[in-house]
Amino acid sequence: GAGVSQSPSNKVTEKGKDVELRCDPISGHTALYWYRQSLGQGLEFLIYFQGNSAPDKSGLPSDRFSAERTGGSVSTLTIQRTQQEDSAVYLCASSYTGAEAFFGQGTRLTVV
């Protein structure tokens, strides 16, 4: 499709397990962002990729969180040893200009 695609749409995992969330940005978009949204809250910035530049990881809440972007396209957000407070919707967005961002539908992560 033409939009940002995220998978899975829903993920239920046991506490302590690792999870991988995937984002396919819009073709040609050089900027890619990950945000986290807890229930009823605003969007919390996690990480930002722009072209071949070093990513801005300043929003990652702990060293259990990591992300990579392969070939300047698909990105994977990995959460190791998940905790219950990691439960949230994880939103990916991409941008051509670096400003206006187009969002995917998100992955709802539930840690039980």
Added chain:
Amino acid sequence: AQKITQTQPGMFVQEKEAVTLDCTYDTSDQSYGLFWYKQPSSGEMIFLIYQGSYDEQNATEGRYSLNFQKARKSANLVISASQLGDSAMYFCAFFGPTGRRALTFGSGTRLQVQP
């Protein structure tokens, strides 16, 4: 660091009436952009409108307009002729050239349109 403030956690409006959602920001950047997004209960983030700091005219997109007051650092969203489908969360966001190169979001306003 930039800061975005939305002071209205919830708003009610009657169908067909206009409503203004407040957004103020704090920045020392001279060039920046302001965005509004809508998030219905389905969870998707829908881009509504954009205002550049050097744009001389207030941005408009259909029933959406942005009341941009640069000196007061406010960028309020005005929705005219509200419809039931406008019921959603609305987020204001800031993008500037310094600091984090990503949209910084406000806490959001939940708008409920009543018939």
